Amino acid sequence: MTDLSDPTAAAHAAATTINANAGIESHDIALVLGSGWGGAADLLGETVAEISAAEVPGFHAPAVEGHGATLRTVRIEASGKHALVLGSRTHYYEGKGVRSVAHGVRTAAAAGCSSLVLTNGCGGLNRNWGPGTPVLISDHINLTGTSPIEGANFVDLTDLYSPRMRAIAKEIDPTLDEGVYAQFRGPHYETPAEVRMAGVLGADLVGMSTTLEAIAARQAGLELMGISLVTNLAAGIQETPLSHAEVIEAGAAAAPRISRLLADIVAK
Numbered sequence: 701m702t703d704l705s706d707p708t709a710a711a712h713a714a715a716t717t718i719n720a721n722a723g724i725e726s727h728d729i730a731l732v733l734g735s736g737w738g739g740a741a742d743l744l745g746e747t748v749a750e751i752s753a754a755e756v757p758g759f760h761a762p763a764v765e766g767h768g769a770t771l772r773t774v775r776i777e778a779s780g781k782h783a784l785v786l787g788s789r790t791h792y793y794e795g796k797g798v799r800s801v802a803h804g805v806r807t808a809a810a811a812g813c814s815s816l817v818l819t820n821g822c823g824g825l826n827r828n829w830g831p832g833t834p835v836l837i838s839d840h841i842n843l844t845g846t847s848p849i850e851g852a853n854f855v856d857l858t859d860l861y862s863p864r865m866r867a868i869a870k871e872i873d874p875t876l877d878e879g880v881y882a883q884f885r886g887p888h889y890e891t892p893a894e895v896r897m898a899g900v901l902g903a904d905l906v907g908m909s910t911t912l913e914a915i916a917a918r919q920a921g922l923e924l925m926g927i928s929l930v931t932n933l934a935a936g937i938q939e940t941p942l943s944h945a946e947v948i949e950a951g952a953a954a955a956p957r958i959s960r961l962l963a964d965i966v967a968k
């Protein structure tokens with residue numbers, strides 16, 4: 701496993717590998733594709749390079765079935781810019797440490813990206829958002845008890861989820877709702893009581909990713925947008941117990957619409 705004891709050096713090594721493999725000096729925008737979002741890269745434009753995550757310093761083969769195990773460089777048809785599509789994400793619940801969780805975001809910044817789109821699959825607290833509903837993240841609640849930032853580095857997180865990028869998304873799809881996303885450590889789902897707690901705290905969405913990556917994105921100076929795909933109503937909101945099969949099914953059903961949405965936003 702690559703040494704992440706110097707996160708900046710590790711991100712630089714990974715970025716050098718990725719840019720060299722793609723034959724370009726730098727990338728422009730990065731996307732992390734969570735559960736259900738895998739199809740978006742194909743709609744963005746032509747894949748000009750692809751590399752296995754295992755071949756890039758600091759990355760790992762995916763822990764979750766169905767998540768891509770590669771990093772792709774896609775030339776965005778509308779703008780000619782290059783997107784770095786991170787098909788594999790390290791979740792905090794894998795126990796590889798928060799540096800590993802933040803490595804992809806830091807690598808994207810080191811590869812030259814100025815903006816980042818984080819996507820995920822999540823549970824919804826709002827009954828109006830059935831499985832397959834995409835929701836823009838307006839703010840987050842980090843319930844992991846940790847941070848990717850080390851030392852006395854007091855980073856401001858105001859407007860962490862770019863109002864500018866959110867306005868573009870809503871211009872493309874005015875039906876898009878916004879919500880507050882809370883990250884639990886996982887990998888277990890929340891109890892109904894924990895979902896009620898999250899609601900009292902102001903959360904509309906519950907997941908197991910995104911907030912730590914978002915904090916690392918701000919530290920790295922990346923403009924950030926987050927979009928969640930509600931694949932299930934959170935525990936206790938729906939009568940039936942959660943199932944991973946339900947999550948995969950809802951993601952697949954929503955794929956065409958959310959892939960088109962993401963491609964249109966990134967092309968702007």
Ligand SMILES: Nc1nc2[nH]c(I)nc2c(=O)[nH]1
Nearest residue numbers: 821822823906907908931947
């Ligand atoms: N914490 C949490 N993460 C999730 N990921 C997905 I997909 N659904 C959920 C959920 O209901 N809770």
